[in-house]
Amino acid sequence: MARVVVDVMLKPEILDPQGRAIVGAFGRLGVHGVADVRQGKRFEITLDGEPTDEVLADLHRMAEELLSNPVIESYALRVEQ
Template identity: 65%
Template structure:
């Protein structure tokens, strides 16, 4: 089973009030040196069967039509080598 990840972020020209709130909170919590924060979404899709170029293209279409709002968000699709469950199992969690 393969995992395909879709990362969705607001486009650079779109205001990000959640990111600004995090940026404002960091110094109050004692963290310094952060100059900007953008908050987005991450979708992890477990895919059964072989991960072909056609399957990755279908995930890209899912991202464009459902997982993101292309008017105000950009997205990236990438394949993870190991699922989180596999990593946790190999670390004995």
């Protein structure tokens, strides 16, 4: 069984208030030297069979239409063996 991982991140120009709050928490916890944190989502998709071109095309479509909102987010898809 193959696993496909989709990472979804806010586009760089979109403010990430959650990431900013995490930077603040780092400082309060004594961790300094952190310039920025961006928070995203990771989807781990386990396939029944092999990651054929057809399956991957479907998953790219899902990443574009469902898992991410292309207005504010970008995604990266990779197959993990």
